[in-house]
Amino acid sequence: MKIAIFLVAIATTIYVAATPATAIPGGWSKIKNITDPHIQELGEWAVMEHNKVGNDNLKFQKVVSGKQQIVNGVNYYLFIDAMQLEGSHGTYRAVLLEEDSSNPNTRKLISFNSKNWVMHGY
Numbered sequence: 001m002k003i004a005i006f007l008v009a010i011a012t013t014i015y016v017a018a019t020p021a022t023a024i025p026g027g028w029s030k031i032k033n034i035t036d037p038h039i040q041e042l043g044e045w046a047v048m049e050h051n052k053v054g055n056d057n058l059k060f061q062k063v064v065s066g067k068q069q070i071v072n073g074v075n076y077y078l079f080i081d082a083m084q085l086e087g088s089h090g091t092y093r094a095v096l097l098e099e100d101s102s103n104p105n106t107r108k109l110i111s112f113n114s115k116n117w118v119m120h121g122y
């Protein structure tokens, strides 16, 4: 009996440890006003940050849609229209965190998908 409880405890520990840290907790909401200058600025910033490490030199066009999640700051999940060097447009997906909306130094680009991304339901 004691052993069974012990095993359950171990299994629970392993399960918790195996749950990826990248799992997104609830609380994401659609950004209602996508033309908000702050949202557009975040998209432009994400493309600039990406260009520092990527070699595709994208030109920001606009944020087309996105979601946000209030954490200790705000997590953003943005779909961005950007132009490639040869002039074709692509939709890119950026994930970023902004701890303080009045301080651009608190922004962190978490991921930037540089391949065309099919949008489902946004």
Ligand SMILES: *[C@@H]1O[C@H](CO)[C@@H](O)[C@H](O)[C@H]1NC(C)=O
Binding pocket: 033, 034, 035, 036, 037
């Ligand atoms: C969205 O934001 C822009 C810029 O702040 C503003 O001009 C516009 O009225 C807003 N639209 C809605 C539907 O709130």
